[in-house]
Amino acid sequence: MKLVIGLGNVGKEYEETRHNVGFMVLDALAKKEEVKFNKIKDEASLADFIVNGEKIMLVKPLTYMNESGRSVRPLMDFYKISEEDIIVVHDDMDLPVGHLRLRQKGSAGGHNGIKSIIAHLGTQEFKRIKIGIDHPQRVSVVDWVLSKFTKEQKNELEKGIEQAIDAIESWIDTDDFMKTMNRYNHK
Numbered sequence: 001m002k003l004v005i006g007l008g009n010v011g012k013e014y015e016e017t018r019h020n021v022g023f024m025v026l027d028a029l030a031k032k033e034e035v036k037f038n039k040i041k042d043e044a045s046l047a048d049f050i051v052n053g054e055k056i057m058l059v060k061p062l063t064y065m066n067e068s069g070r071s072v073r074p075l076m077d078f079y080k081i082s083e084e085d086i087i088v089v090h091d092d093m094d095l096p097v098g099h100l101r102l103r104q105k106g107s108a109g110g111h112n113g114i115k116s117i118i119a120h121l122g123t124q125e126f127k128r129i130k131i132g133i134d135h136p137q138r139v140s141v142v143d144w145v146l147s148k149f150t151k152e153q154k155n156e157l158e159k160g161i162e163q164a165i166d167a168i169e170s171w172i173d174t175d176d177f178m179k180t181m182n183r184y185n186h187k
Helices: 018-033 069-079 112-121 141-145 151-174 177-184
Strands: 002-006 039-041 044-051 054-061 086-092 100-103 127-132
Touching: 002 018, 002 069, 018 044, 018 054, 018 086, 018 127, 018 141, 018 151, 044 069, 044 151, 054 069, 069 112, 086 112, 086 151, 100 151, 100 177, 127 151, 151 177
Parallel strands: 002 054, 002 086, 086 127
Antiparallel strands: 039 044, 044 054, 100 127
């Protein structure tokens, strides 16, 4: 079993904001797999499907971003999943809109959702797919991450979401994250 965790904030006012890119990827993947987020457990909305006999659980924490780890740890414990079998999809201000960067481990880099997951897991050793949201120009970081994408940026974001889904599927199919990183970090 694998957990694919998308980070975001719950609520209509946060839909389509930069900080909700993780949710957007999971929503698009759920749509592609024709599954719905219809189960709630450990403060997370869940959807699942099977690939090659393996259950894939999509996880959208229902906590606010800075408490994401509060739902991830109990789910990992309940399903007896190790850090090797999770991947976290989140926004990154240091990348241009829609660009991906895959990482096997690392610090939070200032991302509060990742900080929370690291704190609750007690390790930085988990896979991530970072999707660029660009860096703020003349606005605070909080205002930036809670703002919506421009019309032009939405096109780049859509490409990034499609690539993120391809990367997730590659990892699921091959169970080889290094191969997936090599394929998607050069685009």
